[in-house]
Amino acid sequence: xxxxxxxxxxxxxxxxxxxxxxxxxxxxxxxxxxxxxxxxxxxxxxxxxxxxxxxxxxxxxxxxxxxxxxxxxxxxxxxxxxxxxxxxxxxxxxxxxxxxxxxxxxxxxxx
Amino acid sequence: xxxxxxxxxxxxxxxxxxxxxxxxxxxxxxxxxxxxxxxxxxxxxxxxxxxxxxxxxxxxxxxxxxxxxxxxxxxxxxxxxxxxxxxxxxxxxxxxxxxxxxxxxxxxxxxxxxx
Numbered sequence: 001x002x003x004x005x006x007x008x009x010x011x012x013x014x015x016x017x018x019x020x021x022x023x024x025x026x027x028x029x030x031x032x033x034x035x036x037x038x039x040x041x042x043x044x045x046x047x048x049x050x051x052x053x054x055x056x057x058x059x060x061x062x063x064x065x066x067x068x069x070x071x072x073x074x075x076x077x078x079x080x081x082x083x084x085x086x087x088x089x090x091x092x093x094x095x096x097x098x099x100x101x102x103x104x105x106x107x108x109x110x111x
Numbered sequence: 112x113x114x115x116x117x118x119x120x121x122x123x124x125x126x127x128x129x130x131x132x133x134x135x136x137x138x139x140x141x142x143x144x145x146x147x148x149x150x151x152x153x154x155x156x157x158x159x160x161x162x163x164x165x166x167x168x169x170x171x172x173x174x175x176x177x178x179x180x181x182x183x184x185x186x187x188x189x190x191x192x193x194x195x196x197x198x199x200x201x202x203x204x205x206x207x208x209x210x211x212x213x214x215x216x217x218x219x220x221x222x223x224x225x226x
Binding site: 042043044045047049087099100101102103104 | 115117144146152153154155156187200203214215216217218220
């Protein structure tokens with residue numbers, strides 16, 4: 001199974017952009033890149049996902065490298081509410097496959 | 112449309128007792144996934160179920176753990192003869208499709224404490 005690598009923790013100042021990196025050098029052509037986040041004492045929450053092209057939604061943007069071996073989740077203006085653990089995971093298309101969450105990146109937002 | 116509902120939110124059991132964790136998926140979702148999260152760790156897959164079928168239980172411990180998703184009612188994760196090492200947060204997720212490459216919805220989790 002393809003794995004992802006993320007920094008254990010990052011800090012950001014409030015109202016500044018945050019770039020959360022994820023490496024997935026063994027990604028296959030059918031793997032989607034997903035990001036979830038988990039606020040303290042809550043269940044994971046979907047953020048965004050993509051396959052090849054960059055994606056935007058109301059929560060964040062996802063920038064995917066041309067070779068797809070890495071991606072970056074971009075929070076355009078960090079708020080205190082964005083302090084959470086962010087998980088980058090891979091999920092194949094076409095039928096079931098179990099999704100494994102790593103340790104993720106713990107984002108601290110400084111007021 | 113209510114989200115994924117898990118209950119209880121907190122559960123305390125003495126060693127040797129049974130723990131039953133319930134998960135009601137979102138309306139229209141027929142696929143349920145259970146995960147376990149130990150303190151300071153990521154979520155680890157336990158089992159994937161469709162209505163009345165266990166599709167993948169490769170993440171379940173071989174003994175004491177079982178899961179079901181009956182035709183009617185919530186999915187149940189059952190832990191028999193609990194031990195201290197079972198203390199963790201248990202999350203369930205549901206999706207409308209087989210594939211998890213669309214958005215999956217997670218519940219708030221059940222925090223099990225074994226004393």
